[in-house]
Amino acid sequence: MPFAVVKLVRDERDDFFESMIRIKYILFLMVPFLLLYSCEKVIDVDLNEADPAVVIEGNLSYLEGELEVNISKTGSYFGTQPSEKVENAEVFLETATGLRINIEEKGQGVYKRKRLQVFPGETYRLTATVGETQYTAVSTLYERVQIDSLGYKYYGKNRFFDGGYHILLYFSDPPDQKNYFRVRIFKNEKLLNETSDIVVFDDSGLEGKGIQVRLQGQTFKAGDTARVEMLAIDENAWEYFTTFREMANINPGSPAPANPVSNFSNGALGYFSAWSHDTKSIVIEP
Incomplete structure (x- = not known):
């Protein structure tokens, strides 16, 4: 399962602490049905028609x-x-x-x-x-959290990602409060991760520290302009987006997963999110 990496590092440029956690890197996958073929038989997985919601x-x-x-x-x-x-x-x-x-x-x-x-x-x-x-x-609605800076580093191709530059996001987490974030990534002003690979994370265990986030879900090449928006969201929105993860981890033959957790009443799907954000841009130079 692909994921982005949150690092706390200490080097000559900053005073970030060294550690690593996984953030919830969401891949939104719709799997309407699965056919398993063998030389002996065909197994059909039945899914019921759902009423409109x-x-x-x-x-x-x-x-x-x-x-x-x-x-x-x-x-x-x-x-x-x-x-x-x-x-x-x-x-x-x-x-x-x-x-x-x-x-x-x-x-x-x-x-x-x-x-x-x-x-x-x-x-x-x-x-x-x-x-x-x-x-x-x-x-x-929470106060925006400022992005300290952006960086980038080249990574070679692997089984999950093409080779290219990954964006590094640096910010200082506000102390004494629980914080939830969503990140939107733009390449040459085109949004890259609206629905198929939403990036959200919280600051569990990192409260008040300097944080580096490697946004490895998207790759850039020399000459590209990367722009990052970091949204401060509340827990309800964070829970909605993170429950997309369950839909990406369906095992063959398992029951269809529940819908993402909505904060609307009376059975409506979706979410309502009030948010503030900060944004920064960087040009990739070889």
Whole structure:
């Protein structure tokens, strides 16, 4: 199973402590069915048709002051049609002071509101009403954690990755609090890891220390510009993204895994995440 490596190192450039842990490097794999062939027989794994479920993905960005919510319905397990986009839903954001803000529909299941005043340390409630059912989730917004610097190092090809430069992310973990992170990686301003290989980790055992993260899931070549966004997320969002890991570790013949843990009520899939972020860029030079 591929994974990114978090190192704490001490060298002439910094005073990071030497250690290593695995972060949750998520590979989102959809395996609808498995056929095992032999010269004697064929084994079919049966999967039941699933009823459509509401899927809500809400992201509240602190720096942009923007909330975007995408609402859809899952299709039949074996269906060929894309997910149905949910229109005419009622979507609201509620602040800690009780202020209720309407989120405007933009079409194709997208609901968006800009220029929102949101504040770190506060908890926000997102409510979406689809038909006669109301779905609610809460998320706490944390202060952004600054990226100290980016580096890179060349690694040869192995069984998991092509040869190339891997990005090294350096930051100092805030002390006296539990922190959860998600990392987005861009190559020449193209996002590389949105759904297929989400990177999330926490600071267990590393609180208040200097941390180096080797982002080995993506490779770069000389002349590329790498940009890294490090999002400070809350535990609910972290749990949602890390449970994707279970879907990547399905053994042949095992029951289908449970859905990723959602923070929405009434059986909706998806997540609501309020987050702040820091970003830095670096040009790969040979």
